[in-house]
Amino acid sequence: MPGIYIGFPNREKYFLEEIQEIELEIDGEVCVVKLTPSFWRSCPEIRVARDRTGRNKLREWIEKNNLLPPSLSQRIKGKKDEILLEVIKPLGDLSCILTVKETSINYRILP
Numbered sequence: 508m509p510g511i512y513i514g515f516p517n518r519e520k521y522f523l524e525e526i527q528e529i530e531l532e533i534d535g536e537v538c539v540v541k542l543t544p545s546f547w548r549s550c551p552e553i554r555v556a557r558d559r560t561g562r563n564k565l566r567e568w569i570e571k572n573n574l575l576p577p578s579l580s581q582r583i584k585g586k587k588d589e590i591l592l593e594v595i596k597p598l599g600d601l602s603c604i605l606t607v608k609e610t611s612i613n614y615r616i617l618p
Contacts, residue, residue, distance in 0.1 A: 510554035510565070518547075522542070
């Protein structure tokens with residue numbers, strides 16, 4: 508399943524372990540991301556962001572932007588597809604923008 512790899516250093520720097528959900532804004536629509544136990548143990552990746560109808564908008568966004576996993580994008584496109592994570596506010600009331608091409612995803616930590 509496609510997703511956004513956060514990475515261990517970024518997970519430690521930008522996410523608090525007691526936070527179980529964040530909101531992602533995808534193309535102007537707020538979606539909920541549940542941070543699973545595997546996010547904290549072994550795989551710091553966001554794969555599902557559900558809108559209010561239950562659709563996985565993150566997957567749709569990734570497919571719409573023709574993003575591929577790093578090994579595939581390197582082989583097929585000659586470069587890795589990357590999503591920029593920009594921190595807008597520090598920990599506490601964290602807001603971020605993930606950007607690729609001219610499309611963006613905003614997220615904030617839910618209390």
